[in-house]
Amino acid sequence: MVEIGDKINGRYRVIRSIGSGGMANVYLAYDLILDREVAVKVLRFDFLEDETAIRRFRREALAASELVHPNIVGIYDVGQEDNRQYLIMEYVHGTDLKKYIRDNYPLPTEHVIAIMQQVLSAIGLAHEHRIIHRDLKPQNILMDEQGNVKIADFGIAIALSETSLTQTNTLLGSVHYLSPEQARGSMATRQSDIYALGIILYELLMGKVPFEGESAVSIALKHFQSDMPSVREQYPDIPQSLENVILKATTKEPSDRYVSAEEMANDLLTCLLPNRANEPIFEPKSVMDDETKRLTPITDTHVQQVTQVKEPAVKRETDEMVSKLDTTEKPQKKRGRKRRVALFLVLAVLAVLAGIFFAPSGTKVPDVSGLTVDDAITALADKGFKVSDDYQEEYSETIEKDHVIRTSPRVGTKAFKTETIVLTVSKGSEKIEISNFIGMSLSEAKRELTSLGIEDKRITVEEVEDPDYEPGTVVSQSPAGGSSISLEKGTVILKVSVGTEAILLDDLTGYTLTEAINYLNSQGLGFTQGSSEFSDMIPENSVISTSPGPGASLVKGNSVMITLSKGPEPVVEESSESVSESEIPSEPTSSSEVEVETEASSDEDKPSSSEEVKPDEQSDQETE
The missing domain is CATH 3.30.200.20 (Phosphorylase Kinase; domain 1)
Incomplete structure (x- = not known):
């Protein structure tokens, strides 16, 4: 394990x-x-x-x-x-052709031909090396994200060819593309691969396989009993020349098919040319081998007859079918092997018939997808079906956990009430936990994500400037490290540093505050406002200076301090009415001041013109 x-x-x-x-x-x-x-x-x-x-x-x-x-x-x-x-x-990043058809149908005819040309080119090389694939089917053809085809499973297909008859699931998966000669137990040839390629071409055009059935054996019988359904009946716009490629590749007799993959590729390459527009329908030249013609087709009437007979009649039917299969076994060397294969086919057919022996008719399996297990069991029981206690589990992006994804047999299939229905139940969306990629290089982060199964197209990278991280380093992520995301649809956003650019600060002197702020924001710089100062040169609310000054080298996120002008300083005028005592000098400081003071004093002592000076007072003054 x-x-x-x-x-x-x-x-x-x-x-x-x-x-x-x-x-x-x-x-x-x-x-x-x-x-x-x-x-x-x-x-x-x-x-x-x-x-x-x-x-x-x-x-x-x-x-x-x-x-x-x-x-x-x-x-x-x-x-x-x-x-x-x-x-x-x-390892191919992409999907297989089966899922590609399911998700993109209908495909343009030109696109179908382009896909087939790639497949035929690869098979042509393998056939040149004498390697036969033996198990060609859309599940073994991969499509990468650029639309290139990659064929897988050459070695395993060959090894499996000897054991597939005992592997029911494998036979069911491959029998839709199985050539008639392989279904009869004959050795596979290059024409067997070409038959499978014809079926794949049909599926690319129609979105489904040509033959369906309730068992691998019933489908295998249709490959060598039933005619290939016409693609033009459903889509008349498909040219007859393209349908002829399918008919020639899938004829019952290998000798009527293309001799090589190269021949089929050349025919396909020209099928859309105007000169082939009125091409007649392809008719095989030879008749099917008696070994196939003599097989009794299993019809609904035949099934009803078998359900009415008892065990001896079933035994007689077995003997007759074995007899018919053995009547054409002429080569003595392969008789034993062909008898065993024929016996296996008959027993497998009878096993299918035995499953319906006691049931009067089939009942369509109801659609229980999206229901809880209990509700699904109830709905199936109402139709008379038994449900297996052991159900399968798988992840689903569309179906809620513990709800039914599908049934086996699938919805709409006519099943018999003796059959047991197996449920496939959702485990919910498959989750994975992502790491913390901050500080990690982008290439390392992407490598880890892809190793977890996250495709490159679901990883979004955004470049940011960040001075704290080296260029190419993850600086943030969404979702955060430790989160769980869907394996199939989850997306991751990584922000990666591209470093920083030096910013030379312009001279902002004279800018208004609004202009300065707009400039700083455009450069990714912040600002702080310092003190304001008077200025006779700079208008009010305009920049006087910055710190750092003009020409300084900065990086985004740095801040600049702005000093604004308060305008001119206002002038204070002195009052003329009074002078305080403190402003009068207490002592004269010069001779002129003394003279002025003396004169002022003399003037104060003189009588006014209205006063008379007495003779005694005048003499006293003179004496003094």
Whole structure:
């Protein structure tokens, strides 16, 4: 069992599971030596003791590693550790063609042809190296984010061919693309791959496979009994020349198909040309082999007849079908093998019939998706169905946790009440926890996110100036470190420093306060207001000076102190009415002041003109 975090061969650290198939489980891993993501396929536990499967797995994987082509998934390494067979492959960022069709249908005809040309180019190279894929289907064709095709599973498909008859799920997954000769147990050839390519072309145009059924055997029977449905009946705009490519690739007889993938590619390349617009419908030249013609088709009437007979009649039916299958077995060398395959097919058909033996008719499985498990069981029970106690679980972005995603058999399928319905229940959105990337380089942060499964297109990078961090360093993130986000749809925003630019401060002298603030804001600078001063030169509320001064080198976020003018200083006028005593000098400081004072005193002592001076007073004054 491979666990998350395991190191395979001491080199490939397992990150998460990304899928599983009939023979192997697939994991996303990180190559610690070459510093890259890889896909690791590990042989399933039930094949560990199958020496034939292991031998073919290794041999054909090594052979497939020689296929170097832009449309083939590269194989880097193959080995064994702790009794586990593993295969190291190129990891393709994208989806498989099955999901691509489902999400983008309908596809433009030109786009369909472009996809098929890439697939045919890759298969052509494989056939040149005598490697037959044997299991071509949209699930094995990957599409990267640029729309490039990558075909996978060459080695595993070949190894699986010997064991698929015992793997019910694998047969169900691949039987829609199985050629008639493979369904009969014959050896696969290049024409078998071409048949599968014809089915894939049909699915690209129609959005669905041509043959459906309730079991792998019933679908396989349709491949060599039923005519290929016409694409033009549903879409008349599709040219007959394009439909003819499908018809020729999927004829029942291999000799009527394209000789090579290159021939099919050339035919497809010209199918939209005007000179092929009125091309007649393709008719195969040869008739199907008696081995196929003599098979009795299983119809509804036939099923009703079987439900009315008892066990001896069923045994006679088995004998007849085996007899019919064996009448054409002329080559003695392969008789034993073909009998076994024929017997298997008959027994499988009878197993399907036995499942409906006691049921009068099928009932459509109701749609219980989105319901709780209990409600789904009740709804199914109301229709007479039994529900398995063991349900499957998987993550879902659209269905709430503990609610039903789908049923098996699927909704709308006619099932019999003896069948047990298996529910697939949502585990909710798969969550992952992201780290704190602040202070980490952008490349390192993105590498860690992609290793967690977050695609590059879901990582948004915003550049910001930040003087505290070196350029290329994450300065903030959303969501924050330690948060959990959806693995399938979660997005991360990383803000990354681009450093800072030096700002040379302009001379703001004479700017009004509003003008100065606008300038500082435009440069990413702050401001503080200092004291105000009187100025005869600078108008009131305009800048007298700044600190730091003009020409100073600053960075965004710095602040500048502004000193504003209060205008001219006002003049105070002295009062003329009185002079305080303190302003009169107490002693004369010069001879002139003495003279003035003496004169003033003399004048004060003189009588006024209205007064008379007596002779005695005058003589006294003279005496003095």
